[in-house]
Amino acid sequence: MFENIELSPNEYFDKVEELKKDGFEMMVDLTAIDWFRKKEPRFEIVVNFLSVSKNKRVCLVVKVNDDLNVPSITSLYPSANFYEREVFDMFGINFEDHPDLTRILMPDDWNGHPLRKDYGSGRIPVQFKNAPKVE
Amino acid sequence: MEENKESLKDVDFWATNSEEGGWNISSTDEGSQKMLDQEDDINTKIQMGSEVVDDYFIEEDVSDDERMILNMGPQHPSTHGVLRLQVELEGEVVRRVQPVIGYLHTGMEKTGEELNYFQGPTNTTRMDYLSPFFNELVFSLATEKLLGIEVPERASTIRILMTELNRVSSHLVALATGGMDIGALSMMIFGFRERELILDFFEKTTGLRMNHNFIRPGGVAADLPDNWQKDVEQILKIIPEKLKDYDEMLLDNPIWQGRLKNVGILTTEECFAYGITGPSLRASGYAWDLRKMQPYSGIDKYEFDVPVLKEGDVFARWRIKVLEIFESLKIVEQVMGDMPKGPFKIQDKKITPPPRKRLDESMEALIHHFKIYTEGFKVPPGQVYTTVESPRGELGCFIVSDGSPKPYRMHVRGPSFCNLQALPVVMSDSPIADAVAAIASLDPVLGDVDR
Numbered sequence: 001m002f003e004n005i006e007l008s009p010n011e012y013f014d015k016v017e018e019l020k021k022d023g024f025e026m027m028v029d030l031t032a033i034d035w036f037r038k039k040e041p042r043f044e045i046v047v048n049f050l051s052v053s054k055n056k057r058v059c060l061v062v063k064v065n066d067d068l069n070v071p072s073i074t075s076l077y078p079s080a081n082f083y084e085r086e087v088f089d090m091f092g093i094n095f096e097d098h099p100d101l102t103r104i105l106m107p108d109d110w111n112g113h114p115l116r117k118d119y120g121s122g123r124i125p126v127q128f129k130n131a132p133k134v135e
Numbered sequence: 136m137e138e139n140k141e142s143l144k145d146v147d148f149w150a151t152n153s154e155e156g157g158w159n160i161s162s163t164d165e166g167s168q169k170m171l172d173q174e175d176d177i178n179t180k181i182q183m184g185s186e187v188v189d190d191y192f193i194e195e196d197v198s199d200d201e202r203m204i205l206n207m208g209p210q211h212p213s214t215h216g217v218l219r220l221q222v223e224l225e226g227e228v229v230r231r232v233q234p235v236i237g238y239l240h241t242g243m244e245k246t247g248e249e250l251n252y253f254q255g256p257t258n259t260t261r262m263d264y265l266s267p268f269f270n271e272l273v274f275s276l277a278t279e280k281l282l283g284i285e286v287p288e289r290a291s292t293i294r295i296l297m298t299e300l301n302r303v304s305s306h307l308v309a310l311a312t313g314g315m316d317i318g319a320l321s322m323m324i325f326g327f328r329e330r331e332l333i334l335d336f337f338e339k340t341t342g343l344r345m346n347h348n349f350i351r352p353g354g355v356a357a358d359l360p361d362n363w364q365k366d367v368e369q370i371l372k373i374i375p376e377k378l379k380d381y382d383e384m385l386l387d388n389p390i391w392q393g394r395l396k397n398v399g400i401l402t403t404e405e406c407f408a409y410g411i412t413g414p415s416l417r418a419s420g421y422a423w424d425l426r427k428m429q430p431y432s433g434i435d436k437y438e439f440d441v442p443v444l445k446e447g448d449v450f451a452r453w454r455i456k457v458l459e460i461f462e463s464l465k466i467v468e469q470v471m472g473d474m475p476k477g478p479f480k481i482q483d484k485k486i487t488p489p490p491r492k493r494l495d496e497s498m499e500a501l502i503h504h505f506k507i508y509t510e511g512f513k514v515p516p517g518q519v520y521t522t523v524e525s526p527r528g529e530l531g532c533f534i535v536s537d538g539s540p541k542p543y544r545m546h547v548r549g550p551s552f553c554n555l556q557a558l559p560v561v562m563s564d565s566p567i568a569d570a571v572a573a574i575a576s577l578d579p580v581l582g583d584v585d586r
Contacts (some may be wrong), residue, residue: 004518025407026173026407026410027410028410028412028529028531028548028553029520029531029533029546029548031533031544031546031548033543033544035536035546046518047534048520048531048548050529051429052407052421052423055429057520069446075183077408078408078409078556079408079409079410079556081556082552082553082555082556083553092245103237103510104236104237104239105236105237105239105585106406107239111574114242114245115244115245117454121242121245123248129530131473132344
């Protein structure tokens with residue numbers, strides 16, 4: 001019921017087209033993983049497809065090249081629109097031919113991509129009264 | 136004075152007895168309603184509400200002056216939270232819609248990478264705050280799949296009981312707020328009143344009304360309270376009665392039908408294209424329910440139907456929620472009948488913390504307790520994507536583990552986030568007055584959208 005297929009970005013679009021012809025009606029989820037200093041290449045995109053007629057799921061894992069360009073599948077599955085924007089926002093991966101690739105969750109003028117592993121989670125320095133100064 | 140009395144002679148009716156301060160009402164035709172000669176049968180039916188006409192289709196040429204962009208939200212009661220819509224209007228017709236989200240973004244996926252699996256449900260339960268149990272369940276199921284464990288039967292049955300009651304409470308909020316958006320204000324009060332019954336039971340069981348952190352990897356946090364059957368029986372008795380009241384008020388109501396029928400139509404193909412699942416897909420004529428097709432927690436052993444409607448309009452999406460409440464109550468009734476006995480947590484010392492009492496007696500228990508609460512338990516490396524049928528559609532959890540006690544990557548596929556993409560389809564080319572009905576019918580929860 002569940003299978004993983006690993007791909008390169010060049011094969012990605014054709015494979016998705018093939019899946020659409022095979023009766024995978026829905027693209028349910030698209031997200032990315034940052035393997036910072038753990039694996040090469042650094043980014044992977046994970047796309048989940050669902051066939052409601054065959055009751056089957058397929059998961060594509062796309063190894064992203066160093067130029068961080070991946071073809072957009074919005075033309076095949078319009079539901080990918082928000083997900084690709086989210087991945088662009090959170091990981092800084094560029095989806096080619098996306099109709100409106102802008103930040104979706106973070107403000108437009110935000111610097112950095114929060115879900116990358118080298119992006120520290122925010123800490124607000126707390127000022128304690130009469131605390132001794134740390135040199 | 137004399138003159139005044141004189142002038143009143145030809146007045147035929149006095150409104151008060153006193154002469155001073157009284158005013159006269161002469162008979163007049165003004166305001167009276169008369170059937171016009173040309174009014175035929177169909178027009179009369181439309182006026183009476185038994186016929187609904189799709190009369191919003193406006194195709195007149197309008198000048199560019201009438202094109203304007205309107206910002207709806209983010210602080211607007213009918214956008215169900217902090218959803219902002221940029222609506223392009225042409226006269227009164229919506230032509231284009233751009234949802235702007237992110238006002239409630241709190242970085243929960245990033246936080247999820249910093250909490251261990253034991254703390255994970257605390258985080259996920261705050262995503263979709265109207266159906267917290269489903270979020271906990273999907274995270275727990277993903278973790279258990281990575282660990283390769285099966286929870287005891289009683290634990291999974293309690294999970295079914297809580298999630299199905301949660302589906303009822305979530306749908307009741309959808310009915311309530313949907314009614315309020317359209318102007319049925321009593322529906323608002325009714326829906327929240329009945330939801331209170333269920334929330335009281337949740338509070339008794341978990342200690343909290345929302346954000347329970349009750350379903351955890353390995354089972355549930357606590358057993359059901361004593362005499363829980365009584366509370367559930369009360370819910371099972373009262374809610375169907377009240378649902379009948381709602382139907383009496385709304386189902387044949389001409390205003391309700393006129394506002395909802397043939398508004399915001401979503402076809403099955405559009406649902407597939409935009410990845411819409413859950414009640415909205417079933418309201419547009421495709422029977423797809425993960426509880427039947429890819430069952431979880433042993434829900435397939437209970438008998439229930441999946442209601443399907445063909446119309447795909449706002450009315451169908453409202454109606455299907457009412458029907459689904461009945462089906463969920465059916466499951467709850469069956470769960471009540473045979474609640475298995477036994478432990479409510481998995482009896483694995485590495486995953487379940489020992490009971491408090493054991494800490495004074497056993498050194499080993501103390502070590503396990505310390506290990507679980509400081510470090511957490513380690514999960515074998517792997518990737519997993521699990522799904523449950525939440526009240527809004529397919530809720531998925533994608534976890535990547537690298538063998539440490541914290542998820543390397545935790546992603547939640549929120550149904551509201553995906554369903555929101557259909558908003559431009561649902562809203563465009565219909566009057567602005569129908570926009571709120573369309574938003575309400577998709578029932579987005581912004582906590583789930585922004586995460």
